[in-house]
Amino acid sequence: xxxxxxxxxxxxxxxxxxxxxxxxxxxxxxxxxxxxxxxxxxxxxxxxxxxxxxxxxxxxxxxxxxxxxxxxxxxxxxxxxxxxxxxxxxxxxxxxxxxxxxxxxxxxxxxxxxxxxxxxxxxxxxxxxxxxxxxxxxxxxxxxxxxxxxxxxxxxxxxxxxxxxxxxxxxxxxxxxxxxxxxxxxxxxxxxxxxxxxxxxxxxxxxxxxxxxxxxxxxxxxxxxxxxxxxxxxxxxxxxxxxxxxxxxxxxxxxxxxxxxxxxxxxxxxxxxxxxxxxxxxxxxxxxxxxxxxxxxx
Amino acid sequence: xxxxxxxxxxxxxxxxxxxxxxxxxxxxxxxxxxxxxxxxxxxxxxxxxxxxxxxxxxxxxxxxxxxxxxxxxxxxxxxxxxxxxxxxxxxxxxxxxxxxxxxxxxxxxxxxxxxxxxxxxxxxxxxxxxxxxxxxxxxxxxxxxxxxxxxxxxxxxxxxxxxxxxxxxxxxxxxxxxxxxxxxxxxxxxxxxxxxxxxxxxxxxxxxxxxxxxxxxxxxxxxxxxxxxxxxxxxxxxxxxxxxxxxxxxxxxxxxxxxxxxxxxxxxxxxxxxxxxxxxxxxxxxxxxxxxxxxxxxxxxxxxxxxxxxxxxxxxxxxxxxxxxxxxxxxxxxxxxxxxxxxxxxxxxxxxxxxxxxxxxxxxxxxxxxxxxxxxxxxxxxxxxxxxxxxxxxxxxxxxxxxxxxxxxxxxxxxxxxxxxxxxxxxxxxxxxxxxxxxxxxxxxxxxxxxxxxxxxxxxxxxxxxxxxxxxxxxxxxxxxxxxxxxxxxxxxxxxxxxxxxxxxxxxxxxxxxxxxxxxxxxxxxxxxxxxxxxxxxxxxxxxxxx
Numbered sequence: 001x002x003x004x005x006x007x008x009x010x011x012x013x014x015x016x017x018x019x020x021x022x023x024x025x026x027x028x029x030x031x032x033x034x035x036x037x038x039x040x041x042x043x044x045x046x047x048x049x050x051x052x053x054x055x056x057x058x059x060x061x062x063x064x065x066x067x068x069x070x071x072x073x074x075x076x077x078x079x080x081x082x083x084x085x086x087x088x089x090x091x092x093x094x095x096x097x098x099x100x101x102x103x104x105x106x107x108x109x110x111x112x113x114x115x116x117x118x119x120x121x122x123x124x125x126x127x128x129x130x131x132x133x134x135x136x137x138x139x140x141x142x143x144x145x146x147x148x149x150x151x152x153x154x155x156x157x158x159x160x161x162x163x164x165x166x167x168x169x170x171x172x173x174x175x176x177x178x179x180x181x182x183x184x185x186x187x188x189x190x191x192x193x194x195x196x197x198x199x200x201x202x203x204x205x206x207x208x209x210x211x212x213x214x215x216x217x218x219x220x221x222x223x224x225x226x227x228x229x230x231x232x233x234x235x236x237x238x239x240x241x242x243x244x245x246x247x248x249x250x251x252x253x254x255x256x257x258x259x260x261x262x263x264x265x266x267x268x269x270x271x272x273x274x275x276x277x278x279x280x281x282x283x284x285x286x287x288x289x290x291x292x293x294x295x296x297x298x
Numbered sequence: 299x300x301x302x303x304x305x306x307x308x309x310x311x312x313x314x315x316x317x318x319x320x321x322x323x324x325x326x327x328x329x330x331x332x333x334x335x336x337x338x339x340x341x342x343x344x345x346x347x348x349x350x351x352x353x354x355x356x357x358x359x360x361x362x363x364x365x366x367x368x369x370x371x372x373x374x375x376x377x378x379x380x381x382x383x384x385x386x387x388x389x390x391x392x393x394x395x396x397x398x399x400x401x402x403x404x405x406x407x408x409x410x411x412x413x414x415x416x417x418x419x420x421x422x423x424x425x426x427x428x429x430x431x432x433x434x435x436x437x438x439x440x441x442x443x444x445x446x447x448x449x450x451x452x453x454x455x456x457x458x459x460x461x462x463x464x465x466x467x468x469x470x471x472x473x474x475x476x477x478x479x480x481x482x483x484x485x486x487x488x489x490x491x492x493x494x495x496x497x498x499x500x501x502x503x504x505x506x507x508x509x510x511x512x513x514x515x516x517x518x519x520x521x522x523x524x525x526x527x528x529x530x531x532x533x534x535x536x537x538x539x540x541x542x543x544x545x546x547x548x549x550x551x552x553x554x555x556x557x558x559x560x561x562x563x564x565x566x567x568x569x570x571x572x573x574x575x576x577x578x579x580x581x582x583x584x585x586x587x588x589x590x591x592x593x594x595x596x597x598x599x600x601x602x603x604x605x606x607x608x609x610x611x612x613x614x615x616x617x618x619x620x621x622x623x624x625x626x627x628x629x630x631x632x633x634x635x636x637x638x639x640x641x642x643x644x645x646x647x648x649x650x651x652x653x654x655x656x657x658x659x660x661x662x663x664x665x666x667x668x669x670x671x672x673x674x675x676x677x678x679x680x681x682x683x684x685x686x687x688x689x690x691x692x693x694x695x696x697x698x699x700x701x702x703x704x705x706x707x708x709x710x711x712x713x714x715x716x717x718x719x720x721x722x723x724x725x726x727x728x729x730x731x732x733x734x735x736x737x738x739x740x741x742x743x744x745x746x747x748x749x750x751x752x753x754x755x756x757x758x759x760x761x762x763x764x765x766x767x768x769x770x771x772x773x774x775x776x777x778x779x780x781x782x783x784x785x786x787x788x789x790x791x792x793x794x795x796x797x798x799x800x801x802x803x804x805x806x807x808x809x810x811x812x813x814x815x816x817x818x819x820x821x822x823x824x825x826x827x828x829x830x831x832x833x834x835x836x837x838x839x840x841x842x843x844x845x
Contacts, residue, residue: 042593068720126404133405216401219388221368221723231391232719262589 038062038266045263061267065230071271074229077141081225082207085145089203090196092149097158098184112159119152125216132217143217144225148206154199161195162188201283208276230268356676357384359664361399361409362733363392365719371726373697380690381680387729395732408664410677413732414469415659417780424662425674426466429458435678436470438686442738443472450478450655460658460778471660472685472736477653479758480639480765480772483535484603484612484622487635500641501539501569508578511601519577520601524591525584529801531605532583533570533808538648538773539640540566544804545797546651547777547836554776554836558800559821559829565642567817570808584805596624598632608758608765609750612636617749636757638764647771657778661735685734691741694734697727710745781835789835793828800824 005013036051038061044054065071099105100112123131128147137143165188173183189196211227218224366389367374378384388409390398396415402408403423414420433440447457450473461469490497493510497503511520523532530544537543540562547554557563573579580586580594594600603621606612612634616623625632639648661681667674683690696703696710702725703710715721722728743751757763764770781789803820806812821829 067718068724070720126401129401130405133407215390215394216398219366221366 034266034269036266037263038270040263040266042263045266061263062271064264065267065271070224070229071226074224074226077223078208078226081141081144081210082204084141085148085207086200086203088145088149089151089154090200093151093154093199094158094189094192094196095184096150097155098162098188100155100159101162115152115155129216138217139220139223141223144207144210144213144223147213154202158192158195158199161192165191197283201280204279205276209272226272230272353382354672354676355383356673357386358411358673358677358680359386359388359409360680360729360733361402361412362387362389362729363395363731365389365722365727365729365731367723367726367729371724373693373702374726376698377684377690377693377726380687380693381683383676383680385680387733389729392731406666408666410664410667410673411681411733412662412664413659414662417658420468420658420662421463423665424463424468425665425667426463426468427663427674427678429467431675431678432467432470435675436682436686436735439470439472439682439735439738442686442740443470443736446472446475446736446739447656449475452655457656460656461660469658469660469662470735471656472738473656474653474737475655475739476737476742476754478655478772478774479608479754480650480652480770481605482608482753482757482765483637483639484606484610484634485637486601486632488631488633489601490635491633497635497637498640499638501536504536504640505573507601508573508576512577516577518599519580521573521578521583522580522586522591522594522600523583523604524588525586525805526590527587529804532804533579534651535602535604535639535648536570537563537566538650538770539642539646540569541642541646541649541771542566543649543651543773545800546649546773546775547840548649548773549776554833554841556829556833556836557773558804559825559833562646563821564814564817567804567807568814571810571814574808575810579808581809584809592621596621596628598625598629602637608753609747611749636753636764639770647769649773650765650770652772652774654774654778656736659778661733681733681735684730685736686738686741688741688744691738692745694727694730695745697725701725702727709747777836777840779839781832781839783831783835784838789828789832793824793832796824796827796829 033051036054037045039057039059040051040054041056041058044051044056096115100108100115102108105111132138132143132147137146169187169191170183173187178186209227211225211231214223214225214228218228367387369386374385374387399412399415399419403419408423414424443457444454447454452460458467461467461471485497487497489511490507493507493514495503495507495510498507508520511518521533523529525532532544534544537557540560542548542560542562543557546557548557548560549555550560570579574581580600582590586594591600591603595603609617610620610622611617612622614626616626622634625634639650641648663674663677663681667677684694685691692699692710696712697716699705699710702716702721703712705711716725746754755763758765760766761768781793783789799820803812803817807814807817825833
């Protein structure tokens with residue numbers, strides 16, 4: 001027999017639900033608005049106000065973005081850097097965090113201090129650029145992948161999680177003849193799935209959104225990541241008048257398609273966030289658990 | 299256990315060695331060119347080295363914006379063949395140009411051809427050369443520049459002084475003749491006819507027109523502006539009537555004064571505030587950008603379009619795809635006309651913002667080229683040809699006839715399929731922004747439309763034209779560099795917060811959120827904090843070049 005709720009409790013539930021619905025709408029509506037604008041005609045895209053739907057949907061903005069093969073190349077490089085960067089980051093970070101979690105590591109505090117120090121002080125943009133350039137990494141994918149491989153923050157999160165794994169598990173494995181690498185890859189890593197997934201997700205998002213390093217280290221068109229390409233497309237749309245002085249103040253496209261920088265901006269947003277939105281649900285269940293475990297323990 | 303200790307000690311040693319290696323200085327220079335030094339002696343700066351008898355082919359690194367051509371692009375290849383050198387182009391979005399150039403400067407890896415974006419780079423990051431070298435190795439641009447300087451009202455000596463650092467040339471530009479002329483105002487002539495009014499000339503005439511507009515279209519607003527993305531252009535025709543500008547340093551009675559500090563600015567704001575209250579100004583102007591303003595015009599919601607390039611056709615046949623064509627398509631009865639800038643008092647010429655003919659910044663060459671003057675001369679020749687050799691300039695700007703453009707009525711028209719950034723990247727043209735020493739008018743003029751030449755000539759070049767120098771006060775910004783106090787403090791940095799606050803105050807006074815007394819107090823505070831210092835610095839540093 002269910003517990004009957006009092007009037008106050010029911011009112012509270014209604015208020016609670018209303019607030020949560022309001023919060024959800026507040027969070028979801030901007031996304032919906034951009035989606036609608038991306039499919040809107042020029043005049044409607046420019047209109048200030050709510051965009052709940054579009055009376056005359058058009059794919060012109062998407063057609064503009066997907067003209068040619070360039071965007072597919074950009075997707076390729078972005079996916080490559082994301083995959084390479086994530087794999088290397090997780091591998092290097094975990095292999096650095098694991099020994100730091102061992103109390104018997106010689107000069108452990110010193111190594112930890114060196115890692116933490118980098119969170120407070122950084123050489124800055126110019127030394128980083130000089131380092132990457134002197135290592136002959138500019139104009140290669142490695143300039144986008146290697147500099148961010150060992151992040152102090154991720155190391156600390158993982159180290160704290162590794163603390164929480166009972167040492168008895170390792171000892172019993174060693175008694176059975178397991179070496180350090182076996183223990184790490186076959187015991188520690190599987191147990192660390194939540195925090196690994198967290199670090200993986202952070203790294204994926206970072207690499208997917210990163211554009212500044214590509215701007216600085218890549219000077220040619222051979223390696224063009226999605227964010228750089230989309231930035232150029234956006235500049236193209238808003239600088240159409242700059243390309244042809246006769247069109248100063250004009251919005252129309254020379255080839256007759258109807259698009260404006262507003263609908264292109266919105267279409268770009270959709271193109272960029274859609275893959276991440278698709279990946280996120282698969283890793284979400286680990287996310288909260290992993291971040292809390294990594295943060296609390298140790 | 300002992301093995302593990304040995305292994306971990308070895309790894310620790312490797313890590314330490316790596317850290318220490320990173321601490322040591324390396325020259326990091328590439329082997330392909332001499333290592334540039336930050337404080338190279340200037341002993342060769344005034345030298346007159348003769349170029350090698352046989353022209354050597356160099357790889358010239360050029361730094362530009364927007365268009366990054368594919369290295370194998372056909373037109374880039376054709377341009378390189380024409381030049382006899384290989385131009386390696388690196389392009390970056392406008393907003394990041396300065397940042398990347400600073401990185402190049404800091405890492406001693408300057409491009410060969412670029413436009414210096416900061417005073418520091420102009421002084422210490424550029425190769426210095428003499429006027430004789432300029433004349434010898436950039437003859438076409440030099441000759442064109444001398445002609446064009448006259449039109450800007452700048453003597454050769456004054457121009458060379460602007461390009462110089464410590465008496466030596468650090469940059470050069472011909473400027474851009476088109477930019478010194480004002481942009482125009484376009485008014486709805488059909489509305490004037492409908493209201494039985496003549497073309498407004500004075501502010502009073504304008505008020506009559508605006509009142510009539512509001513009476514007929516109570517839900518529309520005849521005036522609007524790009525408050526969101528270009529507040530400096532906001533209502534400038536009406537500011538200009540009072541002889542002032544939003545943020546230019548103007549020459550008044552032999553002194554440089556800042557537009558906002560002029561007493562007339564108060565009068566201008568009072569007028570605009572009254573007009574806002576009367577409903578003549580779109581209340582959403584502060585949130586409107588270029589696209590929104592254009593949209594208002596196209597939909598017939600406004601009566602005035604400002605900042606219009608004189609190349610625009612405002613009657614049929616229209617420039618294809620222009621906002622004037624769009625207006626006409628939606629409203630076949632719409633008629634447009636070029637309007638003069640309004641006048642406040644007969645003795646006050648409208649202060650129309652235009653761009654400086656030439657500034658301190660033009661095309662520059664990397665400091666490292668002082669060590670290799672042959673290559674410097676090659677880079678100079680490349681810059682000269684890109685801007686002033688007709689064939690090269692046409693390839694750079696339009697591509698190849700029959701491939702990327704066609705001649706239509708004697709004018710080049712870029713083909714639709716390549717008329718985008720992507721098309722230009724693939725084909726390899728259009729990468730000239732900030733990479734050439736200005737615009738050679740004799741070369742550029744041949745590609746201007748008849749409409750442009752007619753309107754430009756009639757309204758701007760002709761002394762009787764409504765936008766001519768005779769009938770308007772061309773309000774150049776007479777300060778074209780950093781303002782520093784006598785002690786060396788950067789006043790632009792010091793005054794940045796107040797400059798940004800000025801936009802808020804400007805808008806607030808117009809919409810009625812702040813009073814004119816608030817404006818007075820703000821200006822007084824601004825002047826006290828940094829404005830008086832700025833005025834003193836402007837006059838100390840820049841007045842001389844205008845005298």
